[in-house]
Amino acid sequence: MNIQWYPGHMAKTRRIMQESLKLVDIVIELVDARLPLSSRNPDIDNIVGNKPRLMVMNKSDIADPTLNKAWMAWFNKNNINVILADSITGKGLNQISDYCREILKEKIERETSKGMVNRAIKLMVVGIPNVGKSSFINKLAGRASAKTGDRPGVTRGQQWIRLKSGFELLDTPGILWPKFEDVQIGRKLAYTGAIKDEIMDIEELTCSLLEFLRNNYPEKLKERYKLNEISDLSGYELLTNIGKKRGCIVSGGEIDTFRAAGIILDEFRGAKIGSMTLEKPI
Known part of the structure; x- marks a missing residue:
């Protein structure tokens, strides 16, 4: 990214x-x-x-x-x-x-x-x-x-x-810099909505966010989405599990991961998952 x-x-x-x-x-x-x-x-x-x-x-x-x-x-x-x-x-x-x-x-x-x-x-x-x-x-x-x-x-x-x-x-209007040399900086800004979703792969973005939450705020993630053990789940597995629980299912029983990703990003940005910080002091 x-x-x-x-x-x-x-x-x-x-x-x-x-x-x-x-x-x-x-x-x-x-x-x-x-x-x-x-x-x-x-x-x-x-x-x-x-x-x-x-x-x-x-x-x-x-x-x-x-x-x-x-x-x-x-x-x-x-x-x-x-x-x-x-x-x-x-x-x-x-x-x-x-x-x-x-x-x-x-x-x-x-x-x-x-x-x-x-x-x-x-x-x-x-x-x-x-x-x-x-x-x-x-x-x-x-x-x-x-x-x-x-x-x-x-x-x-x-x-x-x-x-x-x-x-x-x-x-003055907001201003961004020309290029994010550090991929992680770009991702964190995208999590919060500082970069327009239209230029992002929001499913990939949400998977990486879910892995961050799994590692740093597991209890809040489990509580919000009624999940059980999540320590061994990948970001994609978390996305599909949450999508299923939220009824993001299309014909044939397939999970609509795009819709699920949008829900998760909206809820993270609105602090519905909890009060969280994406980085710690160096």
Whole structure:
């Protein structure tokens, strides 16, 4: 599964982000708490450079709580400012303004000494597709579609959004990198829906996901699909067993594995199987 996927609009987004950095004070990097490393775009480090940054581990409510703590400790150890959040419930979002002000403390003090008081702090949110950016931004703004009007230098696909507590946010479209050199990274992103199912073999994808769940979250897998002993079952055997239990049967008694795979992926992405994390700190 050697995935190469770089639509033209993403190349354009990269250029827009580079051009827009001079307009903002701090970058908020949104990652998926279920795969904190794999959902970081490696291009972001080159694009953002030394611009102050805050990482937000979004979707933390559907990630493994124990691994959430482990990842927080890992990022802090590596001098990365990070918080846990969930853009659906709003959990953790009230910390963002305080964290940003703390990160920008010296800059704010310099501006205050020059008489520049109450200037809006400008943020940029970056993240790969399907990481929850729209929900995150709307929750921060307190409403949907919170445009503040056109600004010089802002091209189509971006908007300024006025937030509470003296912040303004510059939104950018999601961006992926040109090629996944590591097949496992591509797979994990596909599990969460960051890569469109239309370009994937979802039966193969689901088989590999089921093998991961068998090895790492066997009890949750067994409970959700009313399975018994699964340690010796392959991903395909798990897929057919689950398909049979869910009534995915076509004429002749054959299991509709395509339909079963779609059900399993949907239930994994919706956390119906349980709160899980796909990778552990290095």
